[in-house]
Amino acid sequence: MKLKRGENMIRRQEINGKSPLNYSWYDIKNIDEKDILQLKRRFHFTPTIISYVADKNERPHYDHDSLTNTELIVYDIPVWPEANTEHFTTRPLIFLLQGTTVYTFHTDKTEYIFKEFKEEKAQDAKDATEFIMLFLLHATKYFQRALNQINNRVNRLDARLNSKIKNKDLLDLAQMERSLVFVSSSARTNLMMLENLKNTPFSWHITKNAQEKLDDVLIEAEQAARTVEISNEVTEKISRTSNNILNNNLNDTMKFLTVWSLILTIPTILTGFFGMNVKLPILNNDFDWIIIIGANVVLMGALYIYLRHNDFL
Template sequence: MITRQEINGKAPLNYNWFDVTELDDNDVSQLKRLFRFTPEIIGYVSDKQERPRYDYDSHTQSELVVYDVPLWPNTDTAHFTTRPIIFLLQGTTIFTFHTNETAYVFEQFKHDSIKDIKSTTEFIMTFLLHAAKYFNQALDKLNNERNQLDKNLNNTIINKDLRKLAQIEKSLVYLASSIKTNLMMLESLRHTPLTSQITKEAQEKLDDILIETEQSSRMAQISNEVTEKISTTSNNILNNNLNDIMKFLTGWSLLLTIPTIITGFYGMNVKLPLESTPLAWITITLLTTFFMLGLYIYLKHNDFL
């Protein structure tokens, strides 16, 4: 769906903004007919897996900016993922392309104070600065969840908590990768036509975005390292507990083997010692107890029990 956006109840004075949500065949036809979009541009803006980058088409005088934003976990995906938002700039007209999943960024952006934006470049920088904060929010949420899991794992390690920890690790991989590619794209903007005639306000916003993204990148790296160490430590403790259980069960299996062997001998239909003794049962029981006690002392001394 193609919508011409208004800011604070009126269209921007110096530029036009068209927002495209869930691009479909009907939208493609309109973009080709009304705005002369080429098949190459259509291929770019319709790619939901496009990586963050900047591209300039000298033939159509179009500038493409792709920026990733985080998607919160839902019923289908238990961890954070990311999706691109695409900006296409043609002269004084700017197009934004996104899905319903990333619509939350636009909804909150429209409620912010953006009435003083005077150019398309400043619009893009303002939007990117607005979108950058969501990575910090996602990382804060993951850190809080990890800290709570860490407390639980200090008491009792259960599979449910380990699965949650694994989801946090997956989330950090997605977020860290997108933040890194976003940062590479933002750094490359300094040497592109988009910023060749950038205003002072837009330049300040670009500097703020770079600082914000660099902080997010370091935060994601630190969070990932901490989470990996907690996961490794928890797995080591879990494996050690399993080894202790297996040692304990093995030790008692050996102890219970002794009466099994002795009673097995005396269950055979052959002549055996003590067979005719009146106190044979007591003697055999005492003998079995003696061997079991000796083995128990040996296993205990060697930390098998």
């Protein structure tokens, strides 16, 4: 079955050209109001379920609807930077299990993970629960890919920052920090959801193979959360060090400008005083300007020596 309207669709998935034997898989991409009506009428989705699957910002969690015997699993995956977004973000994958039927919900931004899973992993699933666990295991590995890319970029920025700090490099580093905030938050909430999954009604009918896959997912998710935390700490330290160096350079510049402003104040005072159009005592000959210049040089030199001696320079 395939109900299609432009980029929005409800599609019954086939694997290697055939429908799965022990379960059914429906994929819903870019859910809209017409999709929601179809889901209500044809599949009897309740308003509560609809509110979950239609939320594009739903946080990772598990939910069980005893009325319809429906189980919901929301799991975040990383989304790579695009033209209008210079940092990594995360978006939810939503799995809905009704008996032996699995519904998946995603958007264009998470389409990449579906294509690779369908081509490489989906055929290994023998039942609905194993299908979900295989999908989660496949999705979790993308965190490590995202982290590798973030760490490589941070290392390149660190090398540039060691030579000369530029605002552009600091802005790039800030984007990587934002990336790690998104990835770190999602990795932790994914792990919390998975750890609690064994204590939910989902565990009542999970098969042995699916249980083994769940253990693998937990290992991958825990490793991802730990690695993200380490990367976040390293990036924060690099950022703090770079900001400290930049602030120190700025302080040195301001100190230099302040000192020379003080030194150059002396000629301004003397020339302003002796430049008044009134008769002044002491200096009354044609070489007065030489004396004034000499006084400027002596006073400026004395101030320079004083400031240098007192570590202002």
